Amino acid sequence: MGESKLFSAGRALSIAEVPQWDVVTDVAVVGFGAAGSCAAIEARYAGAQVDIFEVASAAGGSASLSGGEVYVGGGGGTSVQREHGFVDETEDLYRYLLMSGGPAADQERVRLYADHAASHFEWLGAQGVPFKGTYLPGKWIEPTTDDTLIWSGNEKAWPFSEHAKPAPRGHTVEFKGWGGGKLFMEKLSERAIQLGATAHYETRAICLITDQHGAVKGVLVRKAGEYLYVQANKGVILCAGGFITNRAMVERYAPQAMVCEQFVTGGNDDGAGIRMGISVGATTLNMHEFFATLPFFPPESLIKGIFINERGQRFINEDTYHGRVAHYVLRQPNGRVWLLVDNEIFGRPLIQQDITIAAVGETWEEVEAELGLEKGALVDTVATFNRYAAEGQDPYFHKDKEWLRPLLTPPFAALSYCQGDIEGHAFTLGGLATKPTGQVLNADGQSIPGLYAAGRTACGLPRWGEGYSSGMSLGDSTFFGRQAGRHAALESED
Template identity: 25%
Template sequence: MEKEKKGISRRSFLKGVAVGAAGIAAAGALAGCGQQEKPHPDSNAEKQTGYSWEVPPEPIPEKEIKKTVTSDVVVIGAGVSGLMAALAAVESNVKTVLIEKHSSFTARGGHNGAIGSKLQKKLGIEIDKAQVVRDLVRWAGTKVDERLIMLWADKSGEVMDYLIDMAEAEGMEVTMFNSGSSDKYYTEYVTAHMFGGMNEANLAGMLEKKIRQKGGDIYYKTPAVQLIRKEGGRVTGVIAGEEGNYTLFNARKAVVLCTGDYGNNKEMLERFCPKALDVDMNVYAPALNTGDGHKMGLWIGAALQEEEPHAPMIHNLGGAPMTSNPFLRVNALGERYQNEDVPVPYICNAISRQPRNIAWVVFDGKFADDAPKMGGGFAREPMVTQETLKALEKAIGNKTAVKADTIEDLAQKMGVPVESFRATVERYNQLAKMGVDLDFGKNPRMLTTIEQPPFYAAKIPTALLVVLGGFKVNTKMQVLDTKGKIIPGLYAAGNVTGDFFANDYPVICPGLSHGRALTFGRIAGLNAAAEKV
């Protein structure tokens, strides 16, 4: 998307949002909802508007507030960061309320990244913390807040130990995901912890249970609508619910935003992460991640991270087996276009630059023997099982993969130029027999010929999981305003926060997104509970 088509600049946008509804008057406790100072006379925000969230809504009338709930800490959002924040607060012996727009908590995936946990030590997994931080910062091109990266590296182990102890007391087994990657060309650390297998709902359900047991209150089907902040002062609560039936949740100490990302808000994607629209599918379901927290924070003056566009988490999901393995890859022209030995985000980045965003992975009848040569790594399949073969046949049946007895027939089924594809395969076979990739420099071990029928090709789909961009926070998880000052009474954790990722998602630390959410959620909850008002 052309920059001039995006509308206002980030700085102008933030300036406009911070001041947009300053003149609205209201009475009582709701007087400051969504308000800031009046626009500067020379502000050009008005003539540059175009996005629905730019001007804060009018404060919700007091007559529409049907109920008031007062607690010490209010946490908004029941993903793993919000669950952790609420549990940390309630364990600090303060009255805690957790509100969530969905009918239950949200959980997906199953990897939770940490460094230095008791389980890692037990298994002899030693990780150089400083090297991990350097690698993460390098992946992001130094466009992140290194203090936050180091905070996760320093604190994630003890937070994971806390969760491991809790799980063991519940009879839940905690295991490590190990991709087996030790290739000198690509480092992947053994950081992902799994609770009761590859199902994050096991961990989330355990956290929810503990919150209730310890006296925390959870309100599902309760969407947050407006934060309460009077004339640039403290955030003192949040209004949630729906028109005509709102509840005012007062927070004596603090509000913690854990509302997730905006991956199902097309308008926000167009503005902050247009690349996320250039995928085959959006796999976040139900589609509740619509940027609610981002909008509420902007309306009361919170500052988004400087770095744009925000980093998307895009993986090649939903396709046939072997699509992450570094076999030969070709585009819609039947041409090879990259060194295939790259992590998942790089696979997807390269596909986005190919004609019609189409790419295929190509292998032959000996792929079961060749698969172990492809190395370990996130989403790779170094072993072919009966389940793999069944999945491949299913993919052939639904046309996400094709099979043929000749290269020419395979090309026709793929819909790529036959002559071009034949030449590509011949060249690739030549390089494999030479034992050196003169074209792209791939690890020679992964150069395997495509000669033995039947021949296979699987289309590589791209899928958006979440978008990783949000508010500026300090190491206490306090949200900052556009002048870099703390917004009193407002904390945040998870994907509503920023400055931790840039470019794309670094799979060198599997489970990093959840690991950050858990670690920073706990930090936010503890600090919110410790507020002195």
């Protein structure tokens, strides 16, 4: 993790061990990514002196590699939703987000976000992030056009569609090609600097500094081999990302994510922020949760296929968000799963062109035999699926009729989603327990004075892998980064 033997993120320094203060500021922000930039902007708006410490040589973090897509809506609709005829009531966004948070959803956090997500979108625009304002229909992992509005989650899919009126809520920065997050972050980081925040690059936050009462008073950083003691009079905000690159932490806290060998990260998600929080008594939430995807489409036609496990049984509506599909795939018995397709819908997934084709046949019986499945297991499943699909129905998994079509045109094939053949992509969703203000909480649910966290260092809005939608992490990081920046600057008690 690049830390000295003397100091570690897991052990806070006592103020008594501080020889001198090398930097004195109001708000020290650790990490200049999505959450850190927005925390810095709001803290500056509130009049605080802000110093940002960033281990990389430039701002951006994982967010600068991202698709630059934020999940927003409500209030009757953002300006873009309304322009394209989508009404998105706050209560629908609220219900959707609550469901997306899973069993441990945080109602207070969801309420705050749902009430203010539409105005947060306008705020991002006001900071200089460009949105073209156009709508792109269809199903996308990440748009490569410069359009704005897309369907980016489970909104139209069962069971979500039964609980909240669907609306497209992915709002993407105006950028052609993959990786619009670069532009997104250029704009936000430029804004923080324009407003007067001071950025210290190639400067790693090493550990927190506390007083005799356990209040956080500063942070020790290292730049070019030298240690600097930073006094933060109003607070330290940890915005250092999650822990997907720290395999020891993943093994300990989120072992199911170990099968995903592709890390969705800018490279510095080593859990340092979370460990710093733990070192001063913070509690953590949902550390086992992670976003995962096995991007099985585009081409969109593959959504019309059906996933089966080694018992020949279906287990998911394939039109749901690809990350939700991935979680279901990953937990099938013995990690053995195939996507069944016929000749009309066959294609190779864009992101995994070298997918293993485990079986091909002129009949489903041949495919079943080639996969070595129990006689009748696959054939019966396909026959049942085909019978209902012909009527536009899916009584067991409720796949929408837009994606229902009997698999009748030979040759038939089984694309392998068996462990060993797949490339799982993941980042972590668990982190420090915080209030929606960003104040970090201890095991008794009390805030730790002087300590805030946002983005993937905290357990935020996206906290359940099965409920994640594209845009939720940037939406959460930017929105709750703002809350933390403002509260730290104003030193609010609650």
